[in-house]
Amino acid sequence: MLTIQNASVSYNGIRALRGVTLSVAQGEIFALIGPNGAGKSTLLHAASGIVPLAEGEIRLEGETISGRPAHKVARAGLIQVPEGRRVIAPLTVAENLELGRQAAGIRGTSSADLDQVHALFPILAERRDQPAGLLSGGQQQMLAIGRALMGRPRVLLLDEPSLGLAPVIIREVFDALVRLNRDGLTILLVEQNAKLALETAHNAAILEQGRIVHKGAAAALAGDPVVADHYFGRAKADA
Amino acid sequence: MKALTLDNIARSFGGLPAVDGVSLQAPPGRITGLIGPNGAGKTTVVNLITGLLKVGGGRILVGDDDMTEADAPTLARAGVARTFQNIRLIGDATVLDNVVAGFHRHEKAGTLANMLGLPSAHHERREFERKAHALLDRFGMTALARHPAGSLSYGHQRRIEMMRALAMEPSVLLLDEPVAGMNDAEAYSLADIFRDVARQGVAILLIEHNMRFVMSLCEHIYVLAFGRLIAEGTPDEVAGNPRVIEAYLGS
Amino acid sequence: MLMQQLLNGVVVGSVYGLFALGFTLIFGVNHIMNMAHGTVFMWGAFAGLYAVMLFDVPFPVAVLIGALGGGTVSVVLDWVAFRPLRKRGAPEFSSIVSSIGASLILLSLAQQLTATRVMRFPFDIFPIVVFSFFGLRIQLLQLVIIGIVVLMVIGLLYYLYRTSFGRQIRSVAFSESTSKLLGINPFAINFQVFFISGALAGIAGVLIGIVFNSVHFMMGEPLLLRAFVVIILGGLGSIPGALIAGLLIGIIQTLTVAYLSAGLADAIVFSALFLVLLVRPTGLFGGTAAVARVTRR
Amino acid sequence: MIGFLNSYAPLLELALFNALLAFSQYVVLRAGVFSLGTAAFAALGAYAAAILATKLAMPTWLGLVAAFGIGTLAGALVAIPLARLRGVFQALATLALVQIVLSITLNWVDLTEGALGINSIPKTVGLVGMLVAVVVVGYFLAVIGSSSIGRAFDIIREDETVAVSLGISVPKHHMIAFILSGAIAGLAGGLHAYNSYSITPNEYGFNMLVIVLAMVVLGGRVSIWGPLVGAVILTVLPELLRGFQEYRMVVQGALLMVSIVFLPRGVADTALAALRRRRIATAKAKTGTVTA
């Protein structure tokens, strides 16, 4: 579905991504984990066309999308929930969601998508007319996720969706992701909660200093003691 | 060393009571947790304490001083430091400069000395830079000192937020989701730093959704929902509280 | 005389409003103080004028060509002066310098073209019909101008608030990169914004050129200065605000000329602006959105 | 060489005058105050000096003190109400101030001679005087810039919420910026009056405001070299382009656009940043890559 081949990115001559190759199959959840500054967000940005590739190629269903302008990539169905909840602060919650619909190029007033998002995050229905910038941090994160879903993605790129969400909400979001995935949505998930990510995903890769250092079935990675040591922290050891 | 005391503070936006009669204590040397569902009012509490928002009712005490009406700079000078949930750094400035900015409240050289470029002002700057480097070292970011803050990854930017707050050498430290965007291993390396800071007598109020982190770090936890306290106690007490489980943790 | 002067004020003021609308639109979307907006206005007037001089087109066509001309210049301006800056994530400030540079070029080219002459539409471009009632003199042209301005404003309001365009504009204004992630094409949005802005200025240019019988390369400067006042009084990015403030300034100005002295018009307009800002730091009609913008980055 | 210097002395003097104005503009921009009041403060200084010199035959030093004083005072006075405003609103309020001062100088004929301006002011300040002023002011600003006041300015400019959370008083620093801006521009106006034989109201209008702003943005608005470089470029450019005759303005406009497009942070700041990057790169090469 989504294949990334030998992708490299540099900022002002400094390499952030060095020849990354991975592929996300149709209908799977693929988790990408790694320490801060590893290049996870950079990879998603490259896929979305926000930052240019220095080398390599990215394809969506066999078609090359690297080099295309970002809005076209989004309209092709590759939609990203960016890191750090980039809601359009001056627009209301409802308007933000409406904008999300844009990517799908849907006109008319079908409310099925909206109902689905409202069901997942009831607070967004309640705060329909509030400027998004005045939501709490977690509420903004919900809006960012909801907005992406409004665009009826075929591939959803999630950059740390659990960021700032209460545990109970995280669970709901991940349950929803699994449900959507069962209905055919392909997901590339960047997540710092490595345990949760590996539990949810089918396959996973670990990125360190711009390179993929491990790749494989999520369950296998979760069981790898080195990975556990690096990414689960002492909490696991304590428990 | 000063304790932070909130006495029945309230604040609403339009008709919405975002904080509704919250009282809590963050004594010196202790890491106090503040948790609660999204939109519970945690960040609003921080904004009220730091004077960015006007209090609608109740009292805020820092040590024995009533700071309810104080404006933000006054509170900062009184030793209240914070990090921002939505990262706010000077993106174009270097990491070092962002950290040095935190020392502002410790400047002794007066306006005139600064304007005239007296040596006292100069030495002060040196001293701040030395201390900032020590902080960078502690957070493992020495190599990034001269990078523009805006070009760093999310996790590194969070660390700069914390270093800047620590540079204020505060008596009260408010951390709004400091380890968001970090994996557990990374979070725990920061936990050690927070414990150190608390041990020196700083009152820390920690807001965080990473429950394992909160549980392992905090001695006392307050739980907020819909602007009201619904529970408080030791981590285990709180984690076992059915209201907390229902509203926040989920089953 | 009072009624007559009020009428004069309304006519001039509505054209100020039209000019300022385009200015405020770009300002609201891109946070650009487009110092070249006055030259866009001037080139719109030139386009209309040359169409009339070369092809002898009638009034409505001249207005249309003025709109096209202004729109085109404005879009080109965006491409050469502002887009490269946006791409580089340059601070908003640099767009001021860039637009100053652009206005120097546009001004100087116009000067070369006209050899600094003041030009004019032929006297018969619009028949001089004067209606008199209750001692009030009103020209047909003045009525037509008010009509055109009203139409343009209604059209713009519809486009902004009844289509998804306005939402997209505000989204692009807030964050271009996030908007792209949502499938919005910032290029297309900016194209439309600049075209509309320039077209409004171009129409204003033709109308002003005809009603005041003069088209020259410096004609934009006084309007630019007024436009600053209009956007502040009217509230940043507010369409109705710009119109109301435009009218207000037109009226203040004519009344100053009528009852005080022509030389004081600027002093009074700007003193009023200064005072308004002291009493209401966000302008007369500045809403909450404006407040958020001035108090936070 | 001497001949060259002599014939270009007026140009250099003008460049130095512009550099002072650019300093005045720079200091407010640095503090995040979008003031365009420099032209107004300069007009007040120039008129104070010119009136003292021609009507009361006061000595130059007194005129300069008066120019400096009236600029400072005006800066302090407008700072109080204007500190409440932000961004464009501040810009427009100060633009209004410029227009008001312009109207006064045009219409208060008894004092200012109206549009005729004040003529036959003795030329008592020459190249050296201007140079000393620029060096002193520049040094002073450099010191302030690298002091805690400069750092506070930087933080306020970028994010006021952060600034107040660090204990920085925004009104106090805006006040300092306004006063410095007024004082420098007032002094500049006074020096210009004693340097140019005559002053007229329209010199201190919209055009000055635009060009001074352009100088700072073109040169760069962070380091102290920015305004200097910008002032020199924009003063000398028209002279260099004389050869282009009628296309001079076109070329000047194009240069302005090209340089800001390629150096959006200004000539001086971009150059300094490049230097800094080089230093980082070498430092990085030594320490190796970074890990968290």
Add this chain to the structure above:
Amino acid sequence: APSLAETARIGVMNALTGPYAFGGVPIQNGMKLALEQANSSGALGDLKLEVIEADSAGDKAQTITLVSKFAQSDNVLMILGPTTSLEATGGAPVANDQKVPLFAIGSSTAILDAGPYSYKVQQVGMDIMGHLSKYAAGKLGVKKVSLVFDRANDGFVGQKDAFKKLLIEQGVEIVSEEGILSSDTDFLALATKLASQDINAFFVAAPAEVGSNVLLQARQGGVPPEVLFLGPSTFGSESFITTAGTASEGAYVVADYFVGDPTPINQDFVKAYTEAYGASPDNWAAMGYALASLAVQAIKDAGPSPDRDKVKDALGKLRDQPTVLGTHVWTMDDKRNPNYGAAVITVKDGKFELAP
């Protein structure tokens, strides 16, 4: 080959760009014409004049730089121009410092105050306005007048002040004074105000293009033809009639130059100018031509191998020179104030003619 002494450099500068280019360009043309004629006619014997041109852009600062450059690096014998009083008051002190004769257009006496090296060709408003005020109060029987003037241009302000003083001396009532800007185009409010006033005439001191619009909008705004239009010499050009259209009919203008003037000196000038530049001269062109002709005369008077001081002295002695301006005699008083008379002309059937 001519030796160095046989070439004299003349610095010629005017506002060729900027808001005063409407005057500066024809002035520059007129000046060049006179200088070329001096070269080709051999009026200066062996001496050839080399013209060095520059654009002062209507800007005082640029003028100052240019005067200095002319004096120092170009080593000119004298400087002709600049265009406006604004520029000249900036340039004149520099010229005096550098001891190079500067012969400016502008009417302000401040140019002369700067020192003995600065001269000007235009007479002050007082002189020229005398003719118009006498004509208006006497022949036309005007009793109540409103004055409109370009308040940002000292030349026009000076004309207005002079006219006002002279009218008051003749018992005429000044009903109102209105300052406008040359960049203004909207005179509706002013027109309505004039229409509501009880006046016999209104006077406009402004550039022709702007003033024409004041007149036009005044007529459209309801000022009846019985209320006469009076204008200074700027209106003595064809562009006034084309701009104002039928509204110009019956206007009275005091002209320090009249292109239709039948005297041979003017006819020759008109012919030469039209041949050289493809357009008939206006009063600015005439002003430049007159100035440069006077300069040539002074250089001639300065004797063989003229230097700056000799030229300065020769300029100071110019009296009763033939000129295309006014009543064809240009002269100076001892304070170097020029005078050359003027005539009142009027528009009839779309053409200027001498007023009855």
